[in-house]
Amino acid sequence: MDFLQLAADRYSVRSFSDHPIEPEKMEKILKAGQLAPTAVNFQPQKIYILKSKNAIKKIRSLTRFAYDAPVVLLLCADISRVWKSPVEQGYDTGEMDVSIVCTYMMLEAWELGIGSVWVRGFDTRQVAKAFDLPENIKPICLLPIGYPSETSVPYTKWHNTFRPLNELAEVR
Numbered sequence: 001m002d003f004l005q006l007a008a009d010r011y012s013v014r015s016f017s018d019h020p021i022e023p024e025k026m027e028k029i030l031k032a033g034q035l036a037p038t039a040v041n042f043q044p045q046k047i048y049i050l051k052s053k054n055a056i057k058k059i060r061s062l063t064r065f066a067y068d069a070p071v072v073l074l075l076c077a078d079i080s081r082v083w084k085s086p087v088e089q090g091y092d093t094g095e096m097d098v099s100i101v102c103t104y105m106m107l108e109a110w111e112l113g114i115g116s117v118w119v120r121g122f123d124t125r126q127v128a129k130a131f132d133l134p135e136n137i138k139p140i141c142l143l144p145i146g147y148p149s150e151t152s153v154p155y156t157k158w159h160n161t162f163r164p165l166n167e168l169a170e171v172r
């Protein structure tokens, strides 16, 4: 599919069907996350595939934004691997690295007919504790994924409402 068409068609899916994601499609989505660029190619992403009954119950109890997705990807940055700025103390690219990984996965999923929604509406400390994450693994975002339900539609208020390009971009 033409990239701009794919980008325009994709919308945040917040209502999912029970149809399971085929293993080969899941593999492709994960592959997209592997191919994403990261700072200095340090590849600090760590992705947990939450799909057991227990894991899904747990994540749904921690955020209402897991919706009814059959699978929730918990995308984290391994802070022992991230690029750290030698000049700006305390700055690292963990969030940026994981964001581009998430973007690639979200777009690959859509290409395969699988919907997703990027989620930051959760408490990272609660999630780290509930899933017993190691100290160096920092949750960045969630990506609930699955086939859209028959009733799934874009939120009209948010989807397809764009600020003009000449406001977003400026030549200097």
Ligand SMILES: Cc1cc2nc3c(=O)[nH]c(=O)nc-3n(C[C@H](O)[C@H](O)[C@H](O)COP(=O)(O)O)c2cc1C
Pocket (backbone or CB within 6 Å): 010, 011, 012, 013, 014, 065, 117, 118, 119, 120, 121, 122, 154, 155, 158, 159, 160
């Ligand atoms: C960084 C980020 C955080 C987001 N967090 C949430 C969230 O917690 N819950 C939710 O339902 N949607 C969340 N979204 C989805 C946005 O609301 C959505 O992408 C935006 O309104 C545009 O709509 P569209 O994706 O349907 O085009 C998030 C998106 C981004 C990029």
